Amino acid sequence: MTTANIDIDYENSQITEALKKVSGYLDCEKVIIKHIHRLMENGQNDIRIEQYLKTVIMHLENNIEATLDANEQMNHRFVIGFIHTLLRTPAWKSWMQSIQQ
Numbered sequence: 001m002t003t004a005n006i007d008i009d010y011e012n013s014q015i016t017e018a019l020k021k022v023s024g025y026l027d028c029e030k031v032i033i034k035h036i037h038r039l040m041e042n043g044q045n046d047i048r049i050e051q052y053l054k055t056v057i058m059h060l061e062n063n064i065e066a067t068l069d070a071n072e073q074m075n076h077r078f079v080i081g082f083i084h085t086l087l088r089t090p091a092w093k094s095w096m097q098s099i100q101q
Helices: 008-020 025-041 046-066 070-088 092-098
Strands: none
Touching (some): 008 025, 008 046, 008 070
């Protein structure tokens, strides 16, 4: 079974829009968890998800520089920190599977 590639531009725009509507670390974490769950449900493998998460970090770092909105910048920083933690966690996938949406 082959899975489609992740549409990085679409996913990044979805995350960016979702982060504009939330405030606080836990809400930001929920946005990323929701996206990861969807990718896992669509059959994306661990390597593709990890590569995608690294592109999210780059995307959000660029957005921090481009926006003057302090809340948006903080939300982006929260997500970047969460993704870094997630990528350093050996069992990140089982952790994501154990979290209920």
